[in-house]
Amino acid sequence: MGTEIKPGDVLLELDGIRMSFGIVCALNGISAKIRKGEIHSVIGPNGAGKTVMMNCISGLYHPQAGSIYYQGNKINHLKPHDRAKLGIARTFQKVEVFGGMTVLDNIRLGRHIHYKSGILRGALYVGQTAREEIEHRRFIEEEIIDLLEIEHIRHKPVGMLPYGLQKRVELGRAIALEPELLILDEPLAGLNLEEVEDMARFILDINQEKRWKITCLLVEHDMGVVMDLSDSVYVLNFGNMIVDGPPEEIQKNPEVIKAYLGEEDLYASRK
Amino acid sequence: MQAESKAAFKPMDDITKEMTIPKLFHSQAKKYGKDRPAMREKEFGIWRPITWHDYLENVKYIALGLVSLGLEEGDKVAMIGDNRPEGLWAEMGALCAGGVGVWLFQDSLIDEVKYIIDHSDTKFIVGEGQEEVDKAISIFHDCPKLKKIIWDDPKGMRNYDQDYLISLKEVMRLGRELEAEKPDLFEALINKRQGDDVALLFYTSGTTALPKGVLLSHYNMLTMGKNLMSVDPCRETDDYVSYLPFAWIGEQMMSISCGLQVGYTINFPESRETAQENIREIGPHVMFAPPRMYEQMTRTVQVKYLDAGWIKRKIFEMASSIGYRIADLQFGKKAIPFHWKILKWLAHVLIQKKLKDHLGLTRVRNAYTGGAAMGPDHFRFFHSLGVNLKQIYGQTEVAGISVVHRNGDIKFDTVGLPIPETEVRITEEGEIITKSPSVFLGYYKNPEATEKSLRDGWLYSGDRGFIDEDNHLVVFDRTKDVMTLKDGKPFAPQYLETRLKFSPYVKDSWVIGDRKDHITAVICIDYSVVGKWADTKKLSYTSYPELSQKQDVYDLIEEQIRKANKDLPELVKVRKFINLYKEFDADDDELTRTRKLRREFVGEKYRDIVDALYAEMDLVHIDTTITYEDGRKTHIKTDLHIRTVKP
Numbered sequence: 030m031g032t033e034i035k036p037g038d039v040l041l042e043l044d045g046i047r048m049s050f051g052i053v054c055a056l057n058g059i060s061a062k063i064r065k066g067e068i069h070s071v072i073g074p075n076g077a078g079k080t081v082m083m084n085c086i087s088g089l090y091h092p093q094a095g096s097i098y099y100q101g102n103k104i105n106h107l108k109p110h111d112r113a114k115l116g117i118a119r120t121f122q123k124v125e126v127f128g129g130m131t132v133l134d135n136i137r138l139g140r141h142i143h144y145k146s147g148i149l150r151g152a153l154y155v156g157q158t159a160r161e162e163i164e165h166r167r168f169i170e171e172e173i174i175d176l177l178e179i180e181h182i183r184h185k186p187v188g189m190l191p192y193g194l195q196k197r198v199e200l201g202r203a204i205a206l207e208p209e210l211l212i213l214d215e216p217l218a219g220l221n222l223e224e225v226e227d228m229a230r231f232i233l234d235i236n237q238e239k240r241w242k243i244t245c246l247l248v249e250h251d252m253g254v255v256m257d258l259s260d261s262v263y264v265l266n267f268g269n270m271i272v273d274g275p276p277e278e279i280q281k282n283p284e285v286i287k288a289y290l291g292e293e294d295l296y297a298s299r300k
Numbered sequence: 301m302q303a304e305s306k307a308a309f310k311p312m313d314d315i316t317k318e319m320t321i322p323k324l325f326h327s328q329a330k331k332y333g334k335d336r337p338a339m340r341e342k343e344f345g346i347w348r349p350i351t352w353h354d355y356l357e358n359v360k361y362i363a364l365g366l367v368s369l370g371l372e373e374g375d376k377v378a379m380i381g382d383n384r385p386e387g388l389w390a391e392m393g394a395l396c397a398g399g400v401g402v403w404l405f406q407d408s409l410i411d412e413v414k415y416i417i418d419h420s421d422t423k424f425i426v427g428e429g430q431e432e433v434d435k436a437i438s439i440f441h442d443c444p445k446l447k448k449i450i451w452d453d454p455k456g457m458r459n460y461d462q463d464y465l466i467s468l469k470e471v472m473r474l475g476r477e478l479e480a481e482k483p484d485l486f487e488a489l490i491n492k493r494q495g496d497d498v499a500l501l502f503y504t505s506g507t508t509a510l511p512k513g514v515l516l517s518h519y520n521m522l523t524m525g526k527n528l529m530s531v532d533p534c535r536e537t538d539d540y541v542s543y544l545p546f547a548w549i550g551e552q553m554m555s556i557s558c559g560l561q562v563g564y565t566i567n568f569p570e571s572r573e574t575a576q577e578n579i580r581e582i583g584p585h586v587m588f589a590p591p592r593m594y595e596q597m598t599r600t601v602q603v604k605y606l607d608a609g610w611i612k613r614k615i616f617e618m619a620s621s622i623g624y625r626i627a628d629l630q631f632g633k634k635a636i637p638f639h640w641k642i643l644k645w646l647a648h649v650l651i652q653k654k655l656k657d658h659l660g661l662t663r664v665r666n667a668y669t670g671g672a673a674m675g676p677d678h679f680r681f682f683h684s685l686g687v688n689l690k691q692i693y694g695q696t697e698v699a700g701i702s703v704v705h706r707n708g709d710i711k712f713d714t715v716g717l718p719i720p721e722t723e724v725r726i727t728e729e730g731e732i733i734t735k736s737p738s739v740f741l742g743y744y745k746n747p748e749a750t751e752k753s754l755r756d757g758w759l760y761s762g763d764r765g766f767i768d769e770d771n772h773l774v775v776f777d778r779t780k781d782v783m784t785l786k787d788g789k790p791f792a793p794q795y796l797e798t799r800l801k802f803s804p805y806v807k808d809s810w811v812i813g814d815r816k817d818h819i820t821a822v823i824c825i826d827y828s829v830v831g832k833w834a835d836t837k838k839l840s841y842t843s844y845p846e847l848s849q850k851q852d853v854y855d856l857i858e859e860q861i862r863k864a865n866k867d868l869p870e871l872v873k874v875r876k877f878i879n880l881y882k883e884f885d886a887d888d889d890e891l892t893r894t895r896k897l898r899r900e901f902v903g904e905k906y907r908d909i910v911d912a913l914y915a916e917m918d919l920v921h922i923d924t925t926i927t928y929e930d931g932r933k934t935h936i937k938t939d940l941h942i943r944t945v946k947p
Contacts, residue, residue: 170344176455181573183345230456237458 034100036066040244041086041117041210046095048081055081057268058095063210063246068236070247070255072279073265074288079248080122082265083212086246087119088112099210114142116209120216122248124195128188132179132198135187136169139205172240173201177231193224197231204235204243211235213247217254229254256280264288315526315561317495320518322396324560326490329356332563336536339385342570342578350385352563355392358385360486361475362393366424367489368474369448369466373398376420376501380404380413380435381428383542383568386452386468388555390426391546395499395518396490399424402501403547405893406432407886412511414439416503420513420744421445426468429453433460440464495519501744502549504696513744514696523737524699525557527719531704532666538564538585539663543575548894550588550671553700576600579660587667591674592895594667594689595801597659598681602804603829619651623684630683631710652685661687668692670701670715672896675798679712691715693775697759698722699738703773714772724773725758732765732775733758783814791819791872796864797897800874803860804829808884810897811874812910820876820913822906823857824883830856845881845938854879854943861945876913876944880906881922881936888927909940918942 034040041063048056055078063069071079084090086097088109097104099115107115118139126135143165144151146158154162174180177197182190187198196216203211213232217225235241249255255262256276263273266288272279279285329352332338337349350358366377377394379401381387391401402420404413406428413435417425423445425436429452436449440462451457452468478485499518503511534540540559544551555566564585569578605616622643629636636644656662667682670692682689693715694701703724705716718724722736739759742750753760764782765775776782776792784790793811800809800821807826813819825848833856834841841847857879865873884890890902903910912920919939926934 167344170346175344178571180345180570181577234456239458 034065036064036242038065039063039098040065040100041246042096042098043082043086044096044098046082046085046092046097048078048085048090048092054268056085056092059265059268059270060095061263061270061273063244064261065209065244066236066242067260068232068245068247068258069261069263070249070259070276071263071265072249072252072255076267077265078268079265080214083119083214083246083248086112087117087212110142113206113208116206117212118203118206118208118210119212120196120199120203120214122214122218124192124199126187126195126199126202129186131184131186132190132201133169133174133183135198136173136201136205137165139202140165140169142206169205173205176234177201178227193220196220196224196228200228200231204241208243210244210246213245213249215248215250217249217251225251225254229258232258315519315522317519319495319522320395320490320493320497321499321521321556321560322392322490322493324522325359325392325396326356326487328352328560328563332536336563337565338563339388339566339568340582341385341568342574342581345570347567347581349565355385355389358389358472359392359396360479361472362389362468363396363475363489364478364486365471365473365475366393366397366399367485368478369424369471371397371399371423373492374498375399375424376402376422377424377426378402378404378417378420378422379426379546380408380432381406381426381452382572383544383546383551384428385568387426387428387546388542388566390450390468391556394424394426396486398489398493400498400501402503403545403552404503405545405547408435408893409887410435410438414442416511416513417446418443420501420503423447424450426450426452430456433457433465437462437465493518495522496741498741500552502552502696503547512746512749515741515744516696516699517741520699520738520740521552521557522561523721524553524701525559525561527721527736527738528553528701528704529558529562531706531719532586534558534562534564534586534665536563538562539567539582540564540586541567541569541575541579541582541584541660543569543572543579544589544593545893548590548671549694549696549700550590550668554586554588557700576660580658581660583660583663585663585665587661587664588692589667589669590671590894591669591678591798592672594669594674594678594682598678598802599804599826599829600659601655601681603832606804606833616651619647620684622647623652623686624680626686627680627683630708631712633708648686656685656687661685664688666690668701668704670694671894673794673798675795675802676712677799677802683710683712693732693773695759695761697740697753697761698734698736699740702734702736702738709770709772711768711770711772714768714770714774716772718773724767726766727760730764730766730776732761732763732773734761735759785813785819785871786815786817787871789871793899796821796868796872796874799864799868800861802864805833805856805860808891808897810884810899810902812903812913816914818875819872820878821861821874822878822880822902822909822913823861824880825853825857827883844883845936848879848881849938849941851941854941858943858945862947865945874945876942878909878913878920878940878942880909881938881940882926912940912942 039062043059043061046056046059073079085092088107104112146161150158174183179197187195216228232245235243236245259276262276262279264271264285271284272282332352334351334353336352338352338355339350340347377399379387379390394401402422404416427433427436433449433451440446449465450468450471495518497518498515499521500516502514504514540554542555559566567582569575626644664687667687667689690705692701693703702722703715703718725733727733735758742754763775765773768774782790782792796811797809800806805826806823808824810822827844830853834847839850839852861874861877886893891897909920919941922938922940924936926936
């Protein structure tokens with residue numbers, strides 16, 4: 030919309046975001062610039078305000094002060110589904126999938142905003158609507174199911190699947206939106222090592238493949254993965270942004286080590 | 301036309317020393333052209349046919365592309381990856397160009413890949429995607445003969461820029477260029493080769509030593525296919541599902557040796573995980589798989605049975621007892637009385653039809669199994685369903701199989717009769733020796749081994765057996781695997797192991813007793829089946845080691861062993877057992893890639909456990925390190941219980 034954003038330009042900007050719940054100040058004037066085409070990570074101890082920050086961006090929360098700009102436009106007032114239409118998708122820390130629906134239906138749902146036909150035409154399912162459905166199905170099969178390697182479960186109800194696969198389905202649903210910006214809230218939590226490696230690969234794929242080129246905003250505790258994947262890391266602590274910068278700098282920053290990484294050898298042991 | 305296409309395969313007269321796989325391929329592809337699908341692949345949820353015409357085109361450009369990259373006559377081209385059309389094209393392309401095909405198991409570890417690539421003097425590797433390419437890159441500089449690494453799946457390949465990497469598309473583009481330059485080259489290359497030239501270099505899995513490279517000629521492969529197909533003819537309208545590794549000779553036999561001659565359609569599943577589902581969709585007419593695949597099917601049925609309600613279970617029990625009765629009559633070559641025929645029909649309608657459909661066995665005319673011992677329990681199970689399961693006997697060294705059951709002459713303790721043009725004899729020492737046009741040329745760069753196995757055109761198998769009163773061949777376990785108890789009583793551990801494995805709760809078993817007083821067993825429980833059982837019993841557990849050591853699980857396994865022990869002579873009953881804290885794994889060298897137990901190795905590795913089983917102990921302490929696939933290590937400290945099986 031409006032001005033064309035090129036890779037490296039700021040896609041999303043937070044400016045002095047403040048959010049309190051009663052006397053608890055979750056975000057204390059946070060500012061950040063997310064550049065297009067990159068992977069930005071937000072780290073910080075539990076309760077640092079990471080998820081609140083994500084909720085502010087996706088529109089679940091409306092900050093009490095500060096501004097959020099997406100592609101140069103202020104989006105503070107927009108509802109989550111309007112933000113989705115702009116190209117912001119997300120996954121959740123605890124998977125939020127429709128357990129009773131199949132994998133395919135969950136992903137189809139993510140594609141909902143791209144459907145042009147309404148309820149009536151959908152019920153009749155002829156001509157344009159049928160063609161549209163086939164086109165979307167092709168997209169889901171060729172671009173998502175193939176990418177995430179979930180051919181074997183496409184017709185399975187998501188609730189029956191192991192946690193690791195549910196997370197994958199949730200990612201599938203989010204990218205079905207073909208978003209510009211993808212918020213990943215702890216995509217690796219609760220996964221075993223093999224699943225972590227797969228998920229990291231998928232994140233790199235959707236960020237780097239020509240087909241996708243999705244800008245990612247990642248909240249994650251797995252430091253090994255964060256440092257490997259990210260172009261830039263933000264460190265939150267008690268609602269304050271302590272520091273931000275490229276991963277190499279963050280790892281060396283004494284304040285970060287003290288606040289979050291803990292003893293230095295903790296990180297070394299993950300490697 | 302219909303009648304013609306339904307016609308069964310007639311053995312080809314022209315499998316002469318002139319004939320080669322590429323020549324046959326070329327003539328078949330010309331014959332079927334765009335009319336018939338040579339293969340089908342399920343991709344993006346849809347079965348997509350590839351006609352013989354497309355097959356030929358793709359193979360042609362790959363072959364020419366390889367030539368333009370510098371492939372010379374006799375150069376080795378290694379393939380690694382899942383079963384997929386591109387894999388077969390690459391193999392056929394290499395053969396057409398005058399090269400020799402080498403297949404590797406997709407899950408081979410780096411060391412195995414390196415050994416085979418280096419030993420075979422491979423010049424080109426055709427890998428599927430990033431994973432295979434990574435393996436190939438990591439050994440590239442250790443294998444000086446290796447020139448190029450070719451890949452076909454672009455997923456994840458965006459950041460690779462090594463100059464020795466090239467995509468299959470690019471190879472085919474080079475092929476097109478070369479064709480424009482020399483339009484007759486492809487056919488000239490095909491016509492150049494003779495039947496006795498080496499076609500494939502196959503590495504045997506080897507339960508004891510390093511893999512040996514088996515040299516197979518075009519003539520070996522084609523006569524093998526011809527002779528099997530003359531016993532059990534297939535039709536060109538048949539379907540075959542290719543999902544077992546191409547590095548296994550059985551898969552080569554079905555897809556190349558037989559497939560090319562008959563012209564049936566080869567179907568490739570969408571992914572390894574969907575294979576069973578895809579088999580059901582296709583409903584193949586012929587099937588060849590090692591026992592473990594059939595064991596898996598049995599297990600699926602048994603687990604579903606355990607889950608089913610009372611009425612369903614009763615109907616199943618009734619139908620299977622009818623099935624077993626009929627099967628036993630047939631095994632005994634007795635006529636089936638009329639009222640049993642009616643009951644058979646009833647069982648078919650009520651249960652077996654549906655069950656066969658779920659297993660993808662509805663249309664199967666012939667199902668073969670071989671490569672390892674299959675227990676009679678499993679074997680009878682399939683016959684009770686009305687599946688014409690046959691044992692085969694063979695090895696890589698005869699390009700596949702040499703002995704097979706004939707229709708209506710099936711005995712589950714034998715492997716049947718030799719196929720045409722094949723002579724099987726037993727030496728004075730009881731070793732099985734074979735002579736046929738399919739006997740291999742020799743081991744690659746291993747004259748000593750060749751000399752040992754190949755004498756006067758006879759293949760010495762190292763297997764022991766005898767020929768029974770019906771002229772059927774009976775194969776004992778591998779010579780070294782027939783064991784004797786301390787008092788001199790012989791027993792076959794593999795037989796006991798397959799009996800134990802008939803229980804759905806037992807994934808793997810290892811029977812011990814050589815030169816001991818009695819027999820004991822190490823059991824690997826089936827994590828998912830026992831796990832599910834534990835869920836219904838409300839037992840909590842977090843991991844395999846924990847679940848395996850639960851007393852309730854021990855009770856369960858003891859019950860299973862008691863069942864397996866039931867009809868056995870007192871001496872060869874399993875007396876004691878232990879549940880292992882992990883499953884056997886080929887990556888830990890405990891199994892071969894075809895999942896045969898490496899007895900010697902496990903004997904050494906688990907010496908403490910073996911000692912404890914024969915000592916008056918209830919517990920054995922384990923303190924060991926497990927290395928995962930990615931190189932991580934975990935320290936395991938646990939106590940394993942030893943349980944004596946009560947009579």
